[in-house]
Amino acid sequence: MEGLEAQLRRLRLDKGLVDVTSEFRELASRMVPESVIKAPSFDLFEGTHSLEIDNPKLDSSLLALTEKELNFDCTKVYGEATEQKVEFVTAVVDRLCRTIVLWLNDFQTLPTTVLSCRYVAHILCQFTEDPCADLSSCQLETGDELFDQVLASCVIAVCYFVKFVQTLFKAGVVYEEEDLNCNAMGLNVLSTVQLPTVKSHLARSQKLLEKSYPQAHQLQMLLMLLMHLVEVYGLLPTYFGSTSQVDHEHTLNKLIETSRDLEQFPLPDGTVYQGAFSAVIQKKMSNQFPPRDIILPTGKEYTALADMVQDLRFVLSVDQAKTVTEIAQFSRFFNRVRPLHVVARAFYPLNLMRDDQTVLAQYTFDEYSQLHLEEFSFCDTELYKLLKNEPQTSGVKQKFQDFLQEISGALFEWYQTSSQNPCRSRQGFNRQLLMWDSLQAQIETYELELESQGIADQLEDGSSFMPLTTWVFYMKLRAMLDFVLKGFELDVYKPWEFFSMFWYSYYLAQHLENTLHRVLNFIEARIDSMVALNKKIKKLKAGEKKEKLREAYRAGMSSQMPVLMKNKDFIKYSLLDCSVIKILSLAQVFQFAVLKSFGLIDNQHPGSGRFSSPERVHKLRFKTFASIGVPELPSYGSFQQSLQDFVITEPMFETKLARSLDFNEVELSKVKSSLQSVFQDIEADSGQTRARAGTQLVQKQALEYYQGLLRSTDALIINGKTLRSKLGNRRRDDLSTAYTVGISRTQGGCSYFPLLKLDQRKP
Amino acid sequence: MSGLEFPDYIGSKIYVTVTRARMLVGTLVATDSELNLLLDNVEEITADSNRKLGLISVPQDTIKSIKIEAAQITALENSKQAFSRDIV
Numbered sequence: 001m002e003g004l005e006a007q008l009r010r011l012r013l014d015k016g017l018v019d020v021t022s023e024f025r026e027l028a029s030r031m032v033p034e035s036v037i038k039a040p041s042f043d044l045f046e047g048t049h050s051l052e053i054d055n056p057k058l059d060s061s062l063l064a065l066t067e068k069e070l071n072f073d074c075t076k077v078y079g080e081a082t083e084q085k086v087e088f089v090t091a092v093v094d095r096l097c098r099t100i101v102l103w104l105n106d107f108q109t110l111p112t113t114v115l116s117c118r119y120v121a122h123i124l125c126q127f128t129e130d131p132c133a134d135l136s137s138c139q140l141e142t143g144d145e146l147f148d149q150v151l152a153s154c155v156i157a158v159c160y161f162v163k164f165v166q167t168l169f170k171a172g173v174v175y176e177e178e179d180l181n182c183n184a185m186g187l188n189v190l191s192t193v194q195l196p197t198v199k200s201h202l203a204r205s206q207k208l209l210e211k212s213y214p215q216a217h218q219l220q221m222l223l224m225l226l227m228h229l230v231e232v233y234g235l236l237p238t239y240f241g242s243t244s245q246v247d248h249e250h251t252l253n254k255l256i257e258t259s260r261d262l263e264q265f266p267l268p269d270g271t272v273y274q275g276a277f278s279a280v281i282q283k284k285m286s287n288q289f290p291p292r293d294i295i296l297p298t299g300k301e302y303t304a305l306a307d308m309v310q311d312l313r314f315v316l317s318v319d320q321a322k323t324v325t326e327i328a329q330f331s332r333f334f335n336r337v338r339p340l341h342v343v344a345r346a347f348y349p350l351n352l353m354r355d356d357q358t359v360l361a362q363y364t365f366d367e368y369s370q371l372h373l374e375e376f377s378f379c380d381t382e383l384y385k386l387l388k389n390e391p392q393t394s395g396v397k398q399k400f401q402d403f404l405q406e407i408s409g410a411l412f413e414w415y416q417t418s419s420q421n422p423c424r425s426r427q428g429f430n431r432q433l434l435m436w437d438s439l440q441a442q443i444e445t446y447e448l449e450l451e452s453q454g455i456a457d458q459l460e461d462g463s464s465f466m467p468l469t470t471w472v473f474y475m476k477l478r479a480m481l482d483f484v485l486k487g488f489e490l491d492v493y494k495p496w497e498f499f500s501m502f503w504y505s506y507y508l509a510q511h512l513e514n515t516l517h518r519v520l521n522f523i524e525a526r527i528d529s530m531v532a533l534n535k536k537i538k539k540l541k542a543g544e545k546k547e548k549l550r551e552a553y554r555a556g557m558s559s560q561m562p563v564l565m566k567n568k569d570f571i572k573y574s575l576l577d578c579s580v581i582k583i584l585s586l587a588q589v590f591q592f593a594v595l596k597s598f599g600l601i602d603n604q605h606p607g608s609g610r611f612s613s614p615e616r617v618h619k620l621r622f623k624t625f626a627s628i629g630v631p632e633l634p635s636y637g638s639f640q641q642s643l644q645d646f647v648i649t650e651p652m653f654e655t656k657l658a659r660s661l662d663f664n665e666v667e668l669s670k671v672k673s674s675l676q677s678v679f680q681d682i683e684a685d686s687g688q689t690r691a692r693a694g695t696q697l698v699q700k701q702a703l704e705y706y707q708g709l710l711r712s713t714d715a716l717i718i719n720g721k722t723l724r725s726k727l728g729n730r731r732r733d734d735l736s737t738a739y740t741v742g743i744s745r746t747q748g749g750c751s752y753f754p755l756l757k758l759d760q761r762k763p
Numbered sequence: 764m765s766g767l768e769f770p771d772y773i774g775s776k777i778y779v780t781v782t783r784a785r786m787l788v789g790t791l792v793a794t795d796s797e798l799n800l801l802l803d804n805v806e807e808i809t810a811d812s813n814r815k816l817g818l819i820s821v822p823q824d825t826i827k828s829i830k831i832e833a834a835q836i837t838a839l840e841n842s843k844q845a846f847s848r849d850i851v
Binding site: 001002003004006007008011013016017018019025027028029031032033034035036037038041042044046047049051052053054061062131186284285286287288354372705 | 768769770771772774777778779781782783784785786787788792793794795796797798801803807808809810811812813814815816817818819820821822825826828829830831832833834836
C-alpha cells in the first residue's frame with residue numbers, strides 16, 4: 001500500500017479527494033434490492049463485456065509471473081560464451097518466427113503470440129515513444145552486437161511483417177476476431193518505417209553473422225527467412241512500381257524454400273530462453289481484454305508458413321489472366337472449396353482492385369467494367385458499334401460512362417465477396433442484390449431510351465435483347481443463387497425449409513438458363529451474320545460498295561469475331577454449370593416431396609402457432625427477395641401450390657411414386673453427363689487453344705468444385721434409392737413413428753447440396 | 764454532500780482503491796444496491812505502473828475505499844441546487 005501511496009503522491013492524486021465510501025454504502029443500502037442505477041446512455045448489455053476486478057479469468061493484474069519472467073531484462077546479455085549467446089539468440093528468433101504462424105493460423109491474439117516476446121514489446125514500446133523512421137529508437141543496448149544488431153534486426157523484421165498484415169487488415173476485407181486479431185495493445189508497429197530501412201538493418205546483421213558467427217547456421221537461415229518475409233511488404237500494390245513480378249516470384253519461392261529448410265530443426269528447449277516469452281505485456285500494459293495463456297509452438301510452424309506463402313503466390317497468379325472472364329473465374333473458384341490462408345484472402349482484392357483505380361495495374365475501373373460487358377453480351381451490339389465512333393462529349397457516351405462507374409461499384413463488391421469468410425461472403429451476396437437490382441432498373445431505362453432512338457438489338461424472335469440489362473440481370477441472378485445456396489453451406493436452413501429454398505433456387509436457375517440462352521442466340525446470330533457477310537461480298541461486283549463491305553468484314557473478323565467465339569464458348573459452359581444447379585435443386589425438391597408424401601416432413605415451421613403463421617414465417621425467410629423487381633418473388637400460394645403438385649397422392653400412389661423416383665434418377669444422370677462436359681471444358685482450358693471455362697489459372701480448384709457436385713449428384717441418386725427401399729411403395733401413416741428426417745453432408749460433396757436422409761427414430 | 768443521491772454521482776469520475784494495492788480511476792456508469800460498481804475508461808494505478816483498462820466491474824467486496832474530487836462534489840451540489848431552484 002505504501003508503494004501505491006507513493007505513486008499517488010508522484011501523480012499528485014493524494015490531495016483534494018474526499019472519501020465517500022460510507023456515503024456510497026449508505027446510499028446503496030437505501031436502494032431497492034436488486035435494482036440498478038445507470039447512466040441513461042449506458043446499455044447494461046455492454047456491461048457483460050466488462051472486466052471484473054479480482055476474477056482470475058478477467059483480471060489481467062492477477063496473472064502470475066515466474067521469477068525468470070519478472071527478472072528478464074532486454075538490455076542484458078544472456079549466455080557467457082559465444083556459443084551460448086548464439087544458442088540463446090537462435091532459440092529466441094526461432095520461437096519468434098513460429099509465433100507469427102501461431103498468431104495467424106490459430107485465430108490467436110498478438111499479446112499471446114508475437115507480443116509475448118519481451119524483445120518485441122521492448123522495441124515497440126521504444127518506437128511508440130519515439131517513432132523514428134530510421135529505427136534509431138529501436139535499440140536493445142546490451143553492449144553485445146549479436147543482441148544489439150542481429151536479435152534487434154530479427155525483432156524489427158517480425159514487427160514489419162505484423163505491419164504488413166495490419167495494412168491488409170485495414171482494407172476491411174477480413175474481420176477482427178472472425179478472421180484475425182490485430183490488437184497490438186496500442187503499440188505503434190513501425191508505422192513510419194520504410195521497407196528499405198528494414199532491409200538494410202537486416203543486411204548489416206547478415207554481414208555480421210557471416211563475418212563473426214560463421215558457425216551460426218540456423219540463425220543465418222532464420223535471418224534469411226526474415227529477409228524474405230519483410231520483402232512480402234513489397235507485394236502491396238503501393239510498392240508495385242518499384243518491384244517486378246519476377247522479384248515477387250523469387251521472394252516467395254525463396255521464402256517457401258527457407259521455410260522447408262527450417263522444418264528440419266527441432267523445437268528448441270524452452271529453458272534456453274526462460275522469461276523471454278511471457279504474459280507480462282498483458283499484465284503491465286494497457287489492456288482491455290481478459291488474460292490469456294501464451295501459445296506454445298507445436299513444431300509444425302514452418303510447414304504452415306510455407307503453406308501460407310504458397311497461398312499468397314497462388315493469389316498473385318491472377319496477374320497472368322489474359323481476359324476479364326479469367327479474372328472473374330479466378331475470383332469465383334480460388335477460395336471456394338478450400339478456404340485460403342487469411343493473409344492471402346486479405347491480399348487478393350487489394351492486389352486486384354487497386355487504390356490507383358486500376359485492376360491489376362492493367363485496366364482502369366471503367367475499362368474493366370466495359371470488358372466485363374463485352375466478354376458476355378455487349379460485343380458487336382448496336383450500342384457497342386455506335387460508341388466506337390462517338391465523340392467523348394456525346395450524351396450517349398457520357399451516360400454510358402456513368403453506368404460504367406456504377407457497374408464498377410457493384411463489381412468491386414462482387415470481387416471483395418469472393419475473398420471473404422463463408423458467413424461474410426453470404427452477407428456480401430445479400431448486400432449485392434439491391435445494388436444489382438437498382439442498377440438493372442436504371443440501365444433498362446437507358447436502353448429503352450436508346451431503343452426509342454433506333455439503337456437496338458433484336459433476337460431472332462423479334463424480342464428486344466438489351467445487352468447491358470441482360471448482363472446486370474445475369475450478375476444479379478448469380479448473386480441471388482449464391483446467396484440462397486450458401487444458406488445450405490452455412491446450415492442456415494432447417495429440413496422443413498429445404499423445399500422452399502431449393503424450389504426458389506430452381507426458379508432462379510431457370511431464369512438464369514433463359515438469360516444465357518438469349519445471349520447464346522444473340523451471339524450465334526452475330527457470328528452467322530458475319531460469316532454471311534463474306535458470302536455476300538463474294539456475290540457482289542467489284543466496286544466501292546464491295547470494298548467497304550470487305551473492310552467491314554476484315555475488321556469484324558479480326559476484332560469482334562474472336563471475342564464472340566470466346567463468349568459463345570463461355571456461355572455454353574455457363575449453361576452446363578447452370579443446368580447442374582437447376583437439376584440438383586429440382587432433385588432436392590423431388591426428394592422432399594417424396595418424404596412429405598409419406599407424412600415424414602412438412603414445409604411448415606413446427607413452432608408456428610398462436611403468435612405466427614406459416615405464411616408469416618415464410619415471408620420472413622424470403623424478406624430479402626421481396627424487394628427485388630425481377631425476377632419477381634413468387635407468392636406464398638405459389639410455393640404451396642408447387643409443393644402440392646410435387647407431392648404424390650392416391651389414386652395410383654405406387655405408380656406415381658415409381659415414376660417420380662425414376663424421373664429424378666434420369667434427371668440426375670443428365671447432371672452427370674453435363675458435369676463430364678464441364679470437366680472437358682476445364683481440362684481443355686489448359687491447352688490454351690480455346691479457353692471455354694476461363695479457368696486456366698484455377699483449374700485444380702474448379703475441378704475440385706465440380707467433382708464435389710458430381711459426388712453430390714451420386715449421393716442424391718443413392719439417397720433416392722435408399723428412400724425407395726426404406727419407404728416401400730405404398731403410402732403408410734406409421735412411418736413417422738419409425739423415422740425422422742435429418743440432414744447429411746456428402747463427404748467431398750458440394751456444400752450447397754446437403755441431403756435429407758431418413759434416421760431411425762430412437763425408442 | 765448534502766442532498767446528493769446516487770443518481771447524481773453517475774457520470775462522475777471516482778477513485779476506487781481495491782485489493783492488491785491498486786487504485787482504479789474511472790467514470791461511474793452504473794451501480795446496484797450491493798454497491799457493485801461499473802466504471803468506464805478506467806485507469807489502473809499501482810506502485811510501479813499505470814495503465815488503461817476500459818470498462819471494469821468492481822465487486823463490492825474488492826472495494827477498500829471510494830473517493831471523489833472535492834471540486835466535483837461542489838459542482839454536483841451546485842448544479843443540484845440550481846436545478847431545485849428552477850423547479851420552485
